[in-house]
Structure formats: structure tokens, C-alpha cells
Amino acid sequence: MTKREKNFPRMAEVAKLAGVTVMTVSRALRSPAKVAPDTLKRIRAAIDKTGYVPNALAGALSAGGGGKTITALIPTVQHAIFADTITGLSAALRPEGYHLVLGETGYLSEEEDALVAAFLSRRPEGFLLTGVTRSPRTRDLLKRVGVPVVETWELTNTPIDMVVGYSNEKAAHEMTVWLAGRGYKRIAFVSGPSRTNERARRREIGYRRALKEQGLPVLKIFTIGAPAAPQVEDGAAILPEVLAEKPDAIFFTSDIYAVGAIQEARRRGIAVPKELGIAGFHDLAIATVIEPKLTTVHVPGREIGYIAGRNILARIRGEPAPQLSAIPFSIVARDSTK
Amino acid sequence: MTKREKNFPRMAEVAKLAGVTVMTVSRALRSPAKVAPDTLKRIRAAIDKTGYVPNALAGALSAGGGGKTITALIPTVQHAIFADTITGLSAALRPEGYHLVLGETGYLSEEEDALVAAFLSRRPEGFLLTGVTRSPRTRDLLKRVGVPVVETWELTNTPIDMVVGYSNEKAAHEMTVWLAGRGYKRIAFVSGPSRTNERARRREIGYRRALKEQGLPVLKIFTIGAPAAPQVEDGAAILPEVLAEKPDAIFFTSDIYAVGAIQEARRRGIAVPKELGIAGFHDLAIATVIEPKLTTVHVPGREIGYIAGRNILARIRGEPAPQLSAIPFSIVARDSTK
DNA sequence: TGGGCTTATGTTATCGGTAACATAACTGAG
DNA sequence: CTCAGTTATGTTACCGATAACATAAGCCCA
Helix, strand or coil: CCCCCCCCCCHHHHHHHHCCCHHHHHHHHHCHHHCCHHHHHHHHHHHHHHCCCCCHHHHHHHHCCCCCEEEEEECCCCCHHHHHHHHHHHHHHHHHCCEEEEEECCCCHHHHHHHHHHHHCCCCCEEEEECCCCCHHHHHHHHHHCCCEEEECCCCCCCCCEEEECCHHHHHHHHHHHHHHCCCCCEEEEECCCCCCHHHHHHHHHHHHHHHHHCCCCCCCEECCCCCCCCHHHHHHHHHHHHCCCCCEEEECCHHHHHHHHHHHHHCCCCCCCCCEEECCECCHHHHCCCCCCEEEECCHHHHHHHHHHHHHHHHCCCCCCCEEECCCEEECCCCCC | CCCCCCCCCCHHHHHHHHCCCHHHHHHHHHCHHHCCHHHHHHHHHHHHHHCCCCCHHHHHHHHCCCCCEEEEEECCCCCHHHHHHHHHHHHHHHHHCCEEEEEECCCCHHHHHHHHHHHHCCCCCEEEEECCCCCHHHHHHHHHHCCCEEEECCCCCCCCCEEEECCHHHHHHHHHHHHHHCCCCCEEEEECCCCCCHHHHHHHHHHHHHHHHHCCCCCCCEECCCCCCCCHHHHHHHHHHHHCCCCCEEEECCHHHHHHHHHHHHHCCCCCCCCCEEECCECCHHHHCCCCCCEEEECCHHHHHHHHHHHHHHHHCCCCCCCEEECCCEEECCCCCC
16 A cells, blocks of 8 residues: 555545546535536536545544544443443434444453543544443543543433443343342342453342342342353353352353253243242343343343433533433243232 | 643643753653653753643644544443454554544444544544445545555455455354254244345345255344344344244344243244254343253354454564455354254 | 675655645626 | 625645754874
8 A cells, every 4th residue: 555545536536537626526515505506517527527525534534523433332232231321322323424433342451441541533523422430531531522522321420421321220220120029038139240241240239238128138249251242151050150059049140151051941840930030130122032031131232222312412512411311120920920 | 722822731841840941841741761861851850840741633734644543433331242353453552552432233234334534534553344345436445545444244255445244144054954963853043134144145145145045944034123222122023033934943133032932932932943943143141041052053243353453563563464364253153042 | 896786864755634824806886 | 797795626824743964073093
């Protein structure tokens, strides 16, 4: 790649073909009303002929703005809830002509730091980040440059800029209380990799608080290790250990684990929900495919993405946008609990 | 956004702070070996102090290249197979410092045309496209600009540039033959929205060819209408109509439909696979969650993305890359067929 | 000790556009 | 008929960086 773009025609070529200067072509593209109809026609024809596509990089540089892109950093698209978020965001962005640049952090905080810096160099006009816990360095950087930032999937009173999400603690609390209300006494909790996943951590806090309030025993808490997208097998593998605690219900921080556990319970001849209640989190598609259908917490992945997108766009336009948007979750009672 | 970027510090500020010209800063960043160790230290300090992040837009413009981005256009991230492709692509790109710009076409060809043009303005260095059928306008445009393009999820002898995928026709053919081999005589076929989904179309062709070869009757072919990501309910809803054809097996173009059908069959008291065999396509996670576990065609979503990424990068570097990469699929026999 | 070579840094032009101002041609009212 | 106001287009400077070339020290060996 030396000093000239591949085969992209430039505005200058269009201009020459139409017998005008580049400025007139530029105007024809961004404010056609200011160009004589006849000239406009010639320019349009020239654009067609050359297959000209404006260079947004150059345009943005000159206009002094960003490139009409929003950057989203999520742990992985493999997880349906984040895919939902992306779809929601994408839906918010499209009508305004904004593009989505996607980065996967693999649940790794260092990776997020690296990606923020790297993506910043592309001068996005906004950021969607997952979670609310991050390195001070990244916080500072983002604050300093003053780009609209939405943190998602959790709430906090001290966002970098804005938050869109729900309280994972409250959600887990609510589910635990609900389970207690169904008569379960020994409710176990199986967490995702809490070291790298703050959402899992908050859920554990909510679970503990609920047990204390209800006067129920806190059983040994199990944590699934791998900092990656959850796998059904993980849930199956951990079930035996959890059973050693003699729980009458198990609350998993992900439907995926819960499904694995149900399958494993079936293999072991344990009746769900008769002998053992099982609850998940997220309300994924598999929750209604597994038999018995899974009791879980429905979380609004798509709305989070959409609202986040709307808020970022509002900020860009200089309109007011809420610092905190709480999106409601809900308990979905199905057949895996009594 | 007037004439100056928000709060992003510029190289000039770093330069002043370090007591050098911008050129020296630029060098410190891209070829530090050419800068005196002492100067380098001062520059690094200045960068830290200012929180400077290079403006890749300007850099790319000047260097005459693209912005180290690859654009991927997929129907939707909602569908796990495309999420897989994205993950694979992302994995290939990351080590080389390339960024991924994502567009969702919603299975709409016109949307794809619009997105290709829009994304082209960002001067990506490569494109990943889904499928091999597209408007001549888009084909021409992409050919003309000479950007590396990989078309995916199908094969063709006349790609715009490169293809990475497998033959959907062959895959469906193989599954149909396999079903015939298990003794099924009246094999029905339920297609996804074939008007907007060429993959579904090709699978139908494979299915028909197999039946003809096996001397089996072609039953009425059912097509699920909505041009969107498949839903479990669609499969359940269509089952009664399909049953009117008295099939002894049904081959769905997606696991998602197949799962819905299995659930509906259970509701109706039809024994799967005893009275009715059911097969899907894609080998999604739900295929092993549903009971009986689903017989399906395993397709290599992640590999497709990864290989596509590798090929694009090879092209960018001027290395040879295969015009056609066939990635193997496989039949996965489980319990939903006899 | 001086000219050739290396090393470190600066200068100038340029990437492909757009903002702001300048100018030329045309319009219409007094 | 003239001059102000409009409309259509051109000129110049600049966005933030990098390539290519230029220059100034420092170094070495004959």
C-alpha cells in the first residue's frame, strides 16, 4: 500500500468528468439544493459512470468529526444476550446512518483496555461497553476524550457517562425470594466465572442477601471456572458436587448451566422439580426447549442495546439523555420449579 | 461538530510537550528504532500525560490505505451460525490488529446493496459477505474497487473474489439419502424463507435430487414465510400442514424449526422417531437439549469465519489465497430419527 | 583532519475531502 | 439603466497524520 488508494475513484475524477471542481461535487453530495439542476444531473451521471463512493475517512477528518461509527465492546457474540444487545443497538443506529464497530473482549478486562485504546484511534462517536467495572486507565481515557459512553447490563451511580441496565443483585434477590416463597429451604447457588464476570458477582450478593432475610442457610457456593461463554456441559459437570450439599433447589447464573444440570439430573434419575427445583438466568431460547421448561429471570437484552443506542445518538446531537436507565427484568415461572 | 475534534489531543500537542516536531512523534509511534532513546522517552511521557490516541483516520488517509478494518455483512447475529462466523472472523483478525465492522442485512438483498455502498465509504480493506447471490450492481462495485471479498456459507465457481463454504445442495442431498437409508419412504421437506435465503433454496434442490435418485416421492414442499431469523414456533405451527402429506420423516432446513416440530409432535402424541423421524440443519446447541436429541447436519460456522479472515488477510498482504475453500459438513445422527 | 557514512530530526507536499470566504453571472425593483 | 441581492461555482486553507527528501551532527578510518 504505497501512496494511493487501490482502485477507488476520487472525487476529482468525478469532477473532471462533469466539468466542475471537486467542491461542486462535494456540494452535490451533501446539499444538492445548492447545485444547479443541470450540473447536478451531470455530476450524478459522472458518479454512476465512475462508481464513485465517497471517502468517509477523508470527509470525517475534514469535517472534524468522527466517522459516524459507534463502537460496541461485548464479551462475546456467542452468548445470545449480547447478540440481542447488538441487534438492539444496530436497530437504533441504522436509521441515523451510523455504523457499528464490534469488539469481543472474551470477558477479559485487559482485552477491554486494549480494545478501547485501539478503537479510540478510529474516533468513534460513541461507545457501548458491557458491565460497569473497568480499569481506572480506561475510565480516565474515556472521560477525558469526552465521547458518549454507555455502560450496560448493570447499574451504578458512578458511570463514566451513562448506564443502561438493571440490577443483577436485585434480580437474583428476587428470584431467590421467589424460590423461598415456593417452599424451597436449601437453595444452592452456582455462579459463572465471578472473577471475570461482575454480573455473576452481583447476583451472588443478591442471593446471599435474600437467604439472610429469609433465614435460610447459605450453602457452599459453586463457581464455574472457565472465563468463556457458558457451556451446557459445565452445568452437567458441576451437578454432582452441588448435590453433595443436599439442596432442594439450585439457582444457576445462566440458563445454559441450568439446562445442563436438568439433563444430568435426568440421567441420574432425579426428578425435576419434584425432588430438585432448578432455576436459571437470562430466559434464553433453550429455556423453553428443555423439559421441564426452565424457570428463569427474563432480562431485556435487546432493549438494553436499543436504549443505549438512542441515548448515545441523543448525546451526539447535544440533546439530553438520562444518566441512568433502568430496564425491567422479570421472573418467569415455568416447570423446573414447583 | 465544527472544525475541531472534541477533546482528542493531537500529535502536535504531544510534540510540543516533548520538544520535537510531529514527524518525530509519528516515527516514535511507528518505527521507534529510528528515534533516539532519550527522545523516545520524552515522547512516551508526553503521550501518557496528554492521553494521546493516534487518529487512525488521518493516518490511513495519509498512508493511502484503508483503516485496518474488515467489514462483515451477515443476515443477523441472532442466528448462532452467523454469530459463530463472526467469532471465527474476529479471532483471525485480532492478532493482526484489524477491526471488525459489522452490518446486519436482515436477509434483505436491498439492504445488503445499501450497506455495501455505505461501508465502502469507510474504505475497509476486506469484505465478508453471506451467500453467493447478489445484485449485479454490488458485484460490479466490489470488483471494480478491487477490495478482497470473501463470500461465505455456499460455494460457487464464479465468486466476486473468493468463497469459503460448503455445498448446501450436497449437504441436503446427503441428509436425504441418509434418511432414505434408514428406511424412510415419505420424506417431507420444510424450507426456510427460500425467496430471501438462497441456502434454503439450494437445500431444496439437493433434497429433490436425492429423492429422484432414490425413487421416492416428492411430497408437497412447505416454506416458512417470514424473512427473519427462524423461530421455534414457526416449526410447531407448520407441523399440522406437513402431517397432511402423511410423511414418515420431515427434514427441516433449520434445527430451530425441527425443535418446534418435535415439541408440537409431543403435544399431539406423535412418537418421534417411532412414528415420525425428524431431521434438522446446523447442529445448534438446542439440538442436544431437545428430547429426543436431534439428527442434523453439522456445519462449520466458526471455521468459515476464521478461514475467510485468514484469506482476506493473505490477500491484503499480497500472498496467494485460494479462490475456493470448501469446508466439510457432516451428518450427525441422534435420536430424532430411527 | 577531512570527506564519506550513519544517525537523528526537520521540512515540504500530500492523502481526499469540507468550511469559509470570494467571485461571477443573473435577477428585479426603483 | 443601475445597484443591491440572489444563485451557482470557484479558491484557499486546513483536518491530522505520513512519505520522501533534506539537513545537521556525530563517527570512523585513511
